Amino acid sequence: MYAAQGQFGKAAALADWIVEAARTSDAEEDFLGAFVPAASVYVGLGQKDRAGALLAEVEAMPGVRETPTYPSALVEMMRTAVAAGDIELAERLASGMDPVYPYREHASCAAEAILAEARGEVELAAERYAEAAERWDRFGVVPERGHALLGAGRCLLELGTEGAETALKEARAIFERLRAGPALEEAEEHLDRLTAQTSRS
Numbered sequence: 001m002y003a004a005q006g007q008f009g010k011a012a013a014l015a016d017w018i019v020e021a022a023r024t025s026d027a028e029e030d031f032l033g034a035f036v037p038a039a040s041v042y043v044g045l046g047q048k049d050r051a052g053a054l055l056a057e058v059e060a061m062p063g064v065r066e067t068p069t070y071p072s073a074l075v076e077m078m079r080t081a082v083a084a085g086d087i088e089l090a091e092r093l094a095s096g097m098d099p100v101y102p103y104r105e106h107a108s109c110a111a112e113a114i115l116a117e118a119r120g121e122v123e124l125a126a127e128r129y130a131e132a133a134e135r136w137d138r139f140g141v142v143p144e145r146g147h148a149l150l151g152a153g154r155c156l157l158e159l160g161t162e163g164a165e166t167a168l169k170e171a172r173a174i175f176e177r178l179r180a181g182p183a184l185e186e187a188e189e190h191l192d193r194l195t196a197q198t199s200r201s
Contacts, residue, residue, distance in 0.1 A: 011041045011044075012045060014041075015037065015038035015041040015042065016038075018034040018037070018038060019034055019035060019038045021034065028061055028063060028064045028069075029069050031057070031061060031064070032058060032064070032069050032070065032073045033069070035054040035055065035058050036055075036058070036076055036080075037076075038051075038054060039051040039055050039077070039080045039084075042054070043080050043084055044182070048085060049084075051084045052081065052084045052085075052086045052089060055077055055080060055081055055084075055086075055093065056089060058077065058093075059089065059092050059093050071097065071104045071107040072103065072107070074093060074094065074097065074107045074110075074111055075114070075144060075147070077090075077093050078090045078093055078094060078111055078114045079114060082118045087115070087118045087119070090114065091115060093111075094108070094112075102139065103139065105135070106135040106136060106141070106144075109128055109131050109132045109135055110128070110129075110132040110135075110144065110147075110148055113125050113129040113131075113132055113148065114151070117129075117154075117155060123155075123159060126155035126156050126159060126161075129148050129149070129151035129152035130163075130167075132144070132151075133148035133149045133152060133167075142177075142178070143174075143180070145174065146170075146171050146174035146175050146178065146180070146183065149168070149170045149171035149174070150167075150168065150171040150175075150183060150186060150187055150190075153165075153166075153167035153171060153187070153190060154168075154186075154190055157190055157193065164194055165191070165194055168187050168190050168194070169191065171187045172184060172187040172188060172191065175187060
């Protein structure tokens with residue numbers, strides 16, 4: 001929760017503790033439950049190598065993709081890997097997960113969007129983000145819908161096409177409710193950029 005709110009300093013000690021606690025377990029779910037949020041904290045603290053190392057451990061874990069919790073962790077892991085500057089790690093995290101039921105399908109769609117944007121395929125990313133937002137909306141996964149809308153708005157803004165403002169405003173409203181500081185700040189920055197562009201035209 002602290003990481004989502006941007007309180008990385010408060011989360012640092014907790015992240016260290018849960019990582020060490022997870023290492024005493026043999027359950028893949030325990031590793032996912034600890035390493036994924038901890039990696040997000042470390043990226044927020046600027047410790048990108050440390051974050052990437054944790055996610056690489058998860059990716060290399062035998063059988064982790066078959067666990068019920070992997071799809072729910074996938075999109076956050078990929079955002080963290082991309083933020084850490086490791087697109088190849090993000091690609092590996094997304095590989096080998098068969099979308100055999102709805103949540104996996106939704107996570108796979110969002111993963112495709114993240115990878116497309118990271119590769120510079122902005123138009124494809126915008127399409128996939130929009131689809132992911134609809135999927136998460138139908139499934140009631142509010143935080144991920146917010147991230148998908150933010151991604152769609154970001155890409156549409158870069159493309160200079162319609163729809164960016166609507167997506168970004170919807171994302172901002174979601175992150176305001178969730179008190180998700182970093183994502184809220186990003187949405188507001190893009191909206192400010194859009195306003196500046198409109199005023200110059």
